[in-house]
Amino acid sequence: MPHQRTFALSEQASGCGRRLVVRNGHHQSRTVITAAGPIEVRAPRVNDRRVDEATGGRKRFSSKILTPWCRKSPKISEVLPLLYLHGLSSGDFVPALEQFPGGAAGLSSAAVPRLPRQWQDDHAAFQCDLSQTDFVYVWADGAHPQVRLGQAHSCVLVLLGVRLDGTKELIAPAEGLRESAESWADLLRDCRRRGMRYPGLVIGDGSMGLWKTLAEVFPAARHQRCWAHKARNVTNALSKSAQPGAAKAMQEIYNAEDRAHAEKAIEVFARTYGAEWPKAVTKLTDDRDELLAFYDFPAEHWIRLRTTNPIESTFSTVRLRTKVTRGAGSPAAALAMVFKLVESAQARWRAITGAHLVALVRAGAGFENGVLVEREVA
Structure with a gap:
C-alpha cells in the first residue's frame, strides 16, 4: 500500500493531465548507520514539477523516511549527545561504539565537541514566552557545578516550577555571581518580562538576595524556607x-x-x-x-x-558530568551543557503527589493544616 503522502502527490496533475511528481530512477547508493548496524540504501529519485504559488519557484520533494544526506538513523543521532552528557568523554566514543555493529562508522572524536554549539541554540530558543504556562510552586536555588562560567565565583541560578497539572518543568537557568541580589533580580525580572505569572509559593534557601528581590518582583508570592x-x-x-x-x-x-x-x-x-x-x-x-x-x-x-531537593537531586547529575569534562570551554557552552543536562533529567521527573490539588491552590482555595477548608457562600 503506498504511503498516504506519496499517493496524494501522485494524484496532482498539470492542466494537460500529466502528473507533476514522478519517479525517475535512483540516487547513488549510500550507507546509513542504524541500531542494527550499517545498511546500504539506494533511494529513488523524484522529478518534481510543482511550482510554489507564493514564490514562483520550483518545489522540491523530500522524503520523510530518508532525508537528504542522512548518514545516521535518528536513534543513533539521539544517543550520541546523551552519552556525552552522561559522562562519556569525546575520546572514548570511537573505541566504545566499535563494540557494536557499525556503531563507530563515520564517527570521529572531533564530531562530538561540536554538540555544545547546537545546545547553545537550543538554550537560546528555550528562553521564550512564559505567559502560556502557569507555575503555582517554584523552587529557586543556586548550584555550583564544576564548569567554566564567566567569573571565579559564578554559579548557576535555577528556577523549577510545578504547572497546573502537577508536572514539574524547568523555568530558567542563568549565570549568577554568588547568588547576589543583582543576579536574582536579573533572572526574576527577565521571567516577568517573558510573561511569568506570580507563583503561589517559592521555596528557597536563606539567600537574602533571593527573598529581597522576590518581594520586589513578585510581591504576592509566599515564601517557604528550605x-x-x-x-x-x-x-x-x-x-x-x-x-x-x-x-x-x-x-x-x-x-x-x-x-x-x-x-x-x-x-x-x-x-x-x-x-x-x-x-x-x-x-x-x-x-x-x-x-x-x-x-x-x-x-x-x-x-x-x-525543601529545594528537586534542584539538588537534579544537579547531582550535572556535577557527575562536569567532573568528566573538567569544564566546557566557555561560559556560554557551560551554561548550555547545564541546560541540556537538566532538560534530559526532566524527562524522568514525576508529577507532584496530589496533582489535582495544584489547580485548587491557584484558584485561591483555602487550606488549613493541609486540609481543604470549605468556605460558606454568602
Missing part, C-alpha cells in the same frame, strides 16, 4: 555532641501533623538549646513563619514544599 538548608545552618552553630539531638528535634518540627504541634516543637527546641547556643535558636525562630508556610497548602504537597 528545611534542609536551615537544618545544616542550625547544627553548624552547635557543638558536635549536640548536633544529633538537635537534628532529631528539628525533625519533630517539620514532620509535625499540624502547625500547632510544630509551634510547640519550636518552643521545646528553644528551651533546650537557647541557654547555651542562643545563635542556633535565633536562626530557627527568626524564620518561623517562612519555615512553617507549607502548612497552608495541601498535605499531599508538604514533602516537596519543605
Whole structure:
C-alpha cells in the first residue's frame, strides 16, 4: 500500500493531465548507520514539477523516511549527545561504539565537541514566552557545578516550577555571581518580562538576595524556607555532641501533623538549646513563619514544599558530568551543557503527589493544616 503522502502527490496533475511528481530512477547508493548496524540504501529519485504559488519557484520533494544526506538513523543521532552528557568523554566514543555493529562508522572524536554549539541554540530558543504556562510552586536555588562560567565565583541560578497539572518543568537557568541580589533580580525580572505569572509559593534557601528581590518582583508570592538548608545552618552553630539531638528535634518540627504541634516543637527546641547556643535558636525562630508556610497548602504537597531537593537531586547529575569534562570551554557552552543536562533529567521527573490539588491552590482555595477548608457562600 503506498504511503498516504506519496499517493496524494501522485494524484496532482498539470492542466494537460500529466502528473507533476514522478519517479525517475535512483540516487547513488549510500550507507546509513542504524541500531542494527550499517545498511546500504539506494533511494529513488523524484522529478518534481510543482511550482510554489507564493514564490514562483520550483518545489522540491523530500522524503520523510530518508532525508537528504542522512548518514545516521535518528536513534543513533539521539544517543550520541546523551552519552556525552552522561559522562562519556569525546575520546572514548570511537573505541566504545566499535563494540557494536557499525556503531563507530563515520564517527570521529572531533564530531562530538561540536554538540555544545547546537545546545547553545537550543538554550537560546528555550528562553521564550512564559505567559502560556502557569507555575503555582517554584523552587529557586543556586548550584555550583564544576564548569567554566564567566567569573571565579559564578554559579548557576535555577528556577523549577510545578504547572497546573502537577508536572514539574524547568523555568530558567542563568549565570549568577554568588547568588547576589543583582543576579536574582536579573533572572526574576527577565521571567516577568517573558510573561511569568506570580507563583503561589517559592521555596528557597536563606539567600537574602533571593527573598529581597522576590518581594520586589513578585510581591504576592509566599515564601517557604528550605528545611534542609536551615537544618545544616542550625547544627553548624552547635557543638558536635549536640548536633544529633538537635537534628532529631528539628525533625519533630517539620514532620509535625499540624502547625500547632510544630509551634510547640519550636518552643521545646528553644528551651533546650537557647541557654547555651542562643545563635542556633535565633536562626530557627527568626524564620518561623517562612519555615512553617507549607502548612497552608495541601498535605499531599508538604514533602516537596519543605525543601529545594528537586534542584539538588537534579544537579547531582550535572556535577557527575562536569567532573568528566573538567569544564566546557566557555561560559556560554557551560551554561548550555547545564541546560541540556537538566532538560534530559526532566524527562524522568514525576508529577507532584496530589496533582489535582495544584489547580485548587491557584484558584485561591483555602487550606488549613493541609486540609481543604470549605468556605460558606454568602
